[in-house]
Amino acid sequence: xxxxxxxxxxxxxxxxxxxxxxxxxxxxxxxxxxxxxxxxxxxxxxxxxxxxxxxxxxxxxxxxxxxxxxxxxxxxxxxxxxxxxxxxxxxxxxxxxxxxxxxxxxxxxxxxxxxxxxxxxxxxxxxxxxxxxxxxxxxxxxxxxxxxxxxxxxxxxxxxxxxxxxxxxxxxxxxxxxxxxxxxxxxxxxxxxxxxxxxxxxxxxxxxxxxxxxxxxxxxxxxxxxxxxxxxxxxxxxxxxxxxxxxxxxxxxxxxxxxxxxxxxxxxxxxxxxxxxxxxxxxxxxxxxxxxxxxxxxxxxxxxxxxxxxxxxxxxxxxxxxxxxxxxxxxxxxxxxxxxxxxxxxxxxxxxxxxxxxxxxxxxxx
Amino acid sequence: xxxxxxxxxxxxxxxxxxxxxxxxxxxxxxxxxxxxxxxxxxxxxxxxxxxxxxxxxxxxxxxxxxxxxxxxxxxxxxxxxxxxxxxxxxxxxxxxxxxxxxxxxxxxxxxxxxxxxxxxxxxxxxxxxxxxxxxxxxxxxxxxxxxxxxxxxxxxxxxxxxxxxxxxxxxxxxxxxxxxxxxxxxxxxxxxxxxxxxxxxxxxxxxxxxxxxxxxxxxxxxxxxxxxxxxxxxxxxxxxxxxxxxxxxxxxxxxxxxxxxxxxxxxxxxxxxxxxxxxxxxxxxxxxxxxxxxxxxxxxxxxxxxxxxxxxxxxxxxxxxxxxxxxxxxxxxxxxxxxxxxxxxxxxxxxxxxxxxxxxxxxxxxxxxxxxxxxxxxxxxxxxxxxxxxxxxxxxxxxxxxxxxxxxxxxxxxxxx
Numbered sequence: 001x002x003x004x005x006x007x008x009x010x011x012x013x014x015x016x017x018x019x020x021x022x023x024x025x026x027x028x029x030x031x032x033x034x035x036x037x038x039x040x041x042x043x044x045x046x047x048x049x050x051x052x053x054x055x056x057x058x059x060x061x062x063x064x065x066x067x068x069x070x071x072x073x074x075x076x077x078x079x080x081x082x083x084x085x086x087x088x089x090x091x092x093x094x095x096x097x098x099x100x101x102x103x104x105x106x107x108x109x110x111x112x113x114x115x116x117x118x119x120x121x122x123x124x125x126x127x128x129x130x131x132x133x134x135x136x137x138x139x140x141x142x143x144x145x146x147x148x149x150x151x152x153x154x155x156x157x158x159x160x161x162x163x164x165x166x167x168x169x170x171x172x173x174x175x176x177x178x179x180x181x182x183x184x185x186x187x188x189x190x191x192x193x194x195x196x197x198x199x200x201x202x203x204x205x206x207x208x209x210x211x212x213x214x215x216x217x218x219x220x221x222x223x224x225x226x227x228x229x230x231x232x233x234x235x236x237x238x239x240x241x242x243x244x245x246x247x248x249x250x251x252x253x254x255x256x257x258x259x260x261x262x263x264x265x266x267x268x269x270x271x272x273x274x275x276x277x278x279x280x281x282x283x284x285x286x287x288x289x290x291x292x293x294x295x296x297x298x299x300x301x302x303x304x305x306x307x308x309x310x311x312x313x314x315x316x317x318x319x320x321x322x323x324x325x326x327x328x329x330x331x332x333x334x335x336x337x338x339x340x341x342x343x344x345x346x347x348x349x350x351x352x353x354x355x356x357x358x359x360x361x362x363x364x365x366x
Numbered sequence: 367x368x369x370x371x372x373x374x375x376x377x378x379x380x381x382x383x384x385x386x387x388x389x390x391x392x393x394x395x396x397x398x399x400x401x402x403x404x405x406x407x408x409x410x411x412x413x414x415x416x417x418x419x420x421x422x423x424x425x426x427x428x429x430x431x432x433x434x435x436x437x438x439x440x441x442x443x444x445x446x447x448x449x450x451x452x453x454x455x456x457x458x459x460x461x462x463x464x465x466x467x468x469x470x471x472x473x474x475x476x477x478x479x480x481x482x483x484x485x486x487x488x489x490x491x492x493x494x495x496x497x498x499x500x501x502x503x504x505x506x507x508x509x510x511x512x513x514x515x516x517x518x519x520x521x522x523x524x525x526x527x528x529x530x531x532x533x534x535x536x537x538x539x540x541x542x543x544x545x546x547x548x549x550x551x552x553x554x555x556x557x558x559x560x561x562x563x564x565x566x567x568x569x570x571x572x573x574x575x576x577x578x579x580x581x582x583x584x585x586x587x588x589x590x591x592x593x594x595x596x597x598x599x600x601x602x603x604x605x606x607x608x609x610x611x612x613x614x615x616x617x618x619x620x621x622x623x624x625x626x627x628x629x630x631x632x633x634x635x636x637x638x639x640x641x642x643x644x645x646x647x648x649x650x651x652x653x654x655x656x657x658x659x660x661x662x663x664x665x666x667x668x669x670x671x672x673x674x675x676x677x678x679x680x681x682x683x684x685x686x687x688x689x690x691x692x693x694x695x696x697x698x699x700x701x702x703x704x705x706x707x708x709x710x711x712x713x714x715x716x717x718x719x720x721x722x723x724x725x726x727x728x729x730x731x732x733x734x735x736x737x738x739x740x741x742x743x744x745x746x747x748x749x750x751x752x753x754x755x756x757x758x759x760x761x762x763x764x765x766x767x768x769x770x771x772x773x774x775x776x777x778x779x780x781x782x783x
Contacts, residue, residue, distance in 0.1 A: 171726070173681070173726055174724070277682070277717055277721070342724060360724040360726065362722065362723050363721060363724050
């Protein structure tokens with residue numbers, strides 16, 4: 001096997017497939033990158049059995065073949081090379097020779113025969129979605145994915161595709177994030193995609209309006225961007241019936257600019273952080289919102305004008321969770337609906353319903 | 367604080383564990399006072415806990431050391447009376463001490479289970495001359511609680527602490543700045559607070575053997591040799607210390623560890639030992655109304671190699687079951703399969719337990735809390751062995767281990783200077 005290709009393209013493909021390679025795998029061959037040269041293209045694969053990523057790039061193939069090369073070493077070498085044409089040659093005993101300008105490396109590769117195949121996914125009709133939309137939907141929900149394994153389904157995000165509607169829902173014990181989007185599809189399917197997969201996808205897709213194809217079967221999901229394909233295991237089990245925990249009514253409604261609220265809370269939380277529990281208190285008055293925090297080293301106080309309807313309320317939150325949500329909402333006005341100071345508050349858009357966030361408060365003086 | 371008129375007391379219980387045990391026994395009809403004979407609080411050698419935890423003053427001629435094995439202690443003193451430790455008794459006595467002291471000043475800092483600082487500044491309007499008051503406090507403790515204390519009186523915490531360490535038992539000593547030269551400087555340098563074994567040998571190499579020699583050394587040179595610690599101990603040697611009495615959040619962390627009666631060779635036994643330790647640690651957390659923010663475990667194998675592992679908790683808690691689950695996860699990540707003789711569980715970064723993040727799954731948390739509260743109540747009334755988990759039956763392990771009480775970590779004066 002022998003090929004030449006540009007350092008930049010090769011390095012880029014390596015970093016994409018490396019997202020699916022765990023540095024310590026129970027199967028040593030999975031610590032390597034599968035490299036296959038055929039029919040004028042070069043295919044790289046990284047796979048940890050939960051998540052597999054395949055990247056295809058143009059190369060000048062002089063001799064077809066396949067090899068598995070240590071991901072860490074191969075990645076480090078290619079990344080450190082200058083921008084130039086790189087030649088990779090593999091001898092019959094899987095010795096890999098990498099040559100570029102003044103540099104030459106020889107490393108031992110591994111026979112590719114035992115490398116596990118990526119799962120084929122074909123069941124439902126593929127669904128098309130814009131890359132930028134998918135990226136935004138993931139980024140604005142992923143923070144609410146559970147990190148502990150107590151309820152394994154919650155370590156993933158629920159993706160609901162109901163014809164032209166797509167929802168992503170993430171939920172840990174304390175907050176819920178729901179984003180809605182529009183797509184071209186006539187499929188109805190609900191799946192739970194592992195949080196790690198969603199994270200990697202949001203990093204790989206770009207902000208373009210180019211489409212990405214999603215194909216789903218019972219156990220796997222395939223994200224196909226043509227040159228990059230991401231195949232992930234799905235989480236099995238029932239997701240929590242999330243619509244049941246979203247309160248429909250409220251006793252206090254606040255209308256506020258999400259960005260200014262974020263900025264205020266960020267400032268107040270400088271002191272909340274010191275108290276270790278990130279505690280901030282919101283005092284909702286008729287015309288203003290008072291945000292306080294105090295810790296051993298001092299106190300912080302902010303006041304913001306609001307439009308309020310309903311009863312005044314004093315309620316406490318973990319500022320970190322609150323800011324995650326406001327960041328997801330971005331630069332727009334938002335309704336925040338409260339019932340009591342021990343029940344969830346709900347963040348809703350002023351118009352439409354393209355997001356819903358839920359956050360549970362911190363109970364004080366229990 | 368920090369005014370010229372500060373008066374600080376340091377109250378130190380004489381041979382605390384042993385005195386408390388002796389007082390308890392006398393109150394329950396014993397005729398022999400353990401404090402009057404060579405005696406010690408020690409673990410049970412048959413379950414491999416055979417070390418001296420505390421000793422009576424009459425053992426002094428035998429040169430028995432805290433921490434040495436019972437076997438070697440008995441060689442030195444064949445008629446030594448050894449009694450087992452009782453953690454609950456110690457907590458009760460410590461609490462009784464603090465509540466008596468609270469009558470004399472609103473500003474009290476618990477420094478460890480048997481040491482308390484009391485700010486007497488401006489209290490003379492109520493209770494008179496500090497030295498007289500110290501004597502009255504000392505005598506009331508002896509009369510009402512049945513054990514003796516030493517009280518050190520000075521103008522800061524360090525000097526008060528040094529003073530209470532002078533002649534024992536049942537004494538009041540002063541160590542005001544003008545007395546430093548006469549009373550503190552002649553002492554060996556290792557008697558100074560914050561001078562441990564490692565620092566002592568470094569100082570000895572430089573020819574510094576007394577606190578006075580340290581005090582007149584060049585602080586710049588000490589800083590070069592010993593970094594910031596050098597400057598700190600120089601300040602202490604000169605009696606310079608002005609940290610306030612800290613009433614809030616006195617405890618930084620607490621933990622229990624135990625040597626098992628037999629080596630734990632499998633995961634299940636180790637988990638059970640962790641459960642037993644967690645029962646004790648979690649109960650103590652609930653007792654002081656604190657959540658653990660960080661949980662750590664430590665293991666010691668047959669070759670006495672120690673390892674530890676810790677995790678910051680996403681949601682602080684003092685639930686026995688939740689902490690036990692985390693302890694097991696930590697153990698599984700840490701353990702390499704070797705037989706273990708000693709395990710420990712400790713909680714740190716403690717938070718108040720009266721505010722907590724609500725959860726969608728709060729049913730679980732509320733149920734755990736109700737269970738823990740019920741078990742704690744039963745144990746408080748009928749003793750720790752009145753309720754136990756059935757997994758400990760026939761396991762050879764005690765359901766609530768904590769053989770060695772790890773010294774509570776109270777904020778050190780040094781870290782607050």
